[in-house]
Amino acid sequence: MTSSPVLLITGTSSGIGLATAIAAARRGFRVIATMRDLAKAGRLRTAALDAGVELDIQRLDVTDEEAVAAELDRIRGAYGRLDALLNNAGAGHVGTVEQESLDEVRAVMEVNFFGVVSVTRAALPLLRESRGRIVTVSSVGGVVGQPFNEAYCAAKFAVEGFLESLTPVAAGLGVKVTIVEPGAVGTEFVANVGLEETPAAFGTPYEDALRAYLARTAAAFDPAAAQTPESVADVIVDVLAAENPPARIQTSENARRFAAIKLSDLDGAHVQAVTRRWVAPAEA
Template identity: 60%
Template sequence: MTTTPRTVLITGTSSGIGLAAAVATAKAGWRTVATLRDTTRADALRRAAADAGVTLDIRQLDVTDADSVTAAVDGVIADHGRLDAVVNNAGAGHLGTLETDTVDDVRDVMEVNFFGVLNVSRAALPHLRATGGRLVTVTSVGGVVGQPFNEAYCAAKFAVEGYMESLAPVTRTLGVSVSVVEPGAVATEFVNNIGIDLGADMAAGPYSGALRRYIDRTTEQFKDGNAQTPAAAAEAVMEALHADRPAFRIQTSDWARSFVGTKLADTDGSAVQELTATWIA
């Protein structure tokens, strides 16, 4: 008797947690569709798959482009016949604050980190209903704790968490599990890809001193040895995919659990304000 392997689609697999999750799912026996916005950036993904001795189905998918999302999901169903899980991992960081960001800057952050998740999830849900599948979204501890100079990014991640927390009981009635995975500091290209001109932003303006202190703290946090590896963070994704009854909210490390726990126990907001104020004071 032949058993058809389960199929998972993962977004944002060019590096970091997405790449690690793609390799881990393939090693665990999943038929893994690893997607990325620009397939010319798939070299690291292909090398990692070859090193692990696994095969990936690498496809183009731009989460901000509804046509691209529909084409990718329809292609998976046409070629593989089923979709058992989706891991929303694609996202983009952003540093700024209310007076330095434009409203369009904030809209761009929301487009990738929030509406992109909705685009993929909405296209996938009919197929996940058919298989009793799982919808997993990689958010951030910044989806629980608001952080200085991350207003737009945290707003997008808060929105994702609120949406998924509200969606979870609805999809559960039809057999689809919804979870969010919350990493803390992970040693990936994420910080390098934020795209801020640190020199220009720190050189002028009323927030330059606070921003400099925030950058110094964050740089230290992401130094080698102080940040979690992508493979370690991807273990939380695997938990969401494989646990009999996965939790809705899964942190990727003890530090992340402690940090998120501070917020969830902070009914008046004072503990978080006291904590994050020390980052820039």
């Protein structure tokens, strides 16, 4: 048992999840840091040691419903409470529907959407008891559909719809819900989605558009342009600690400007004008 607020975070082996686990522990949370593969826990353990904080590091595959239920049971037994959940686990994916299988699309939905639903569902009994909160890392890709991100954006749109719908229901039971929308963040995203490999769409009618998109994406995720995981983590921890957190928050001014184009674009023309430029081949 603990008097510190207990926080469960998914997807903490790197990036935003790792940075938030450390930042939240520094702010006094008792952090349960989970990841699908504990063989990747070395960086988190080193970061915790360097920061002088203690973490409860556990294996959790958010697509395994039995494992999710078992971890929430363990939390109840070990801590007697859960004050906050941060849904962070997810995976990027680049592709277009003609060039990928339905199994690939379903796999993207399984991790990025159904994983959020599964952990949220399992955590709600404890969060109702503590009158706690649910914070979920979405993306500006959950607001604006982006070329060659059909499956990924569909999953993030689903997350946004799920949580926007849940928010007033959960609030009636004392549970606060916040959606966090980062833009480009300087993590391992590019490597993890395989942009450095030869995409399947090369050698197809999609090649020119894809090359233009990849060039734009590489520039956006360049460390000099992208937001750092640590600055995203600071936003998340502020939300976790806030007495009245917002229902939705962007993590940078760039993310706010990008999301705003959708919110004022009733017929979709502005969004299409912006994203079409992303896939226009460069002039010779």
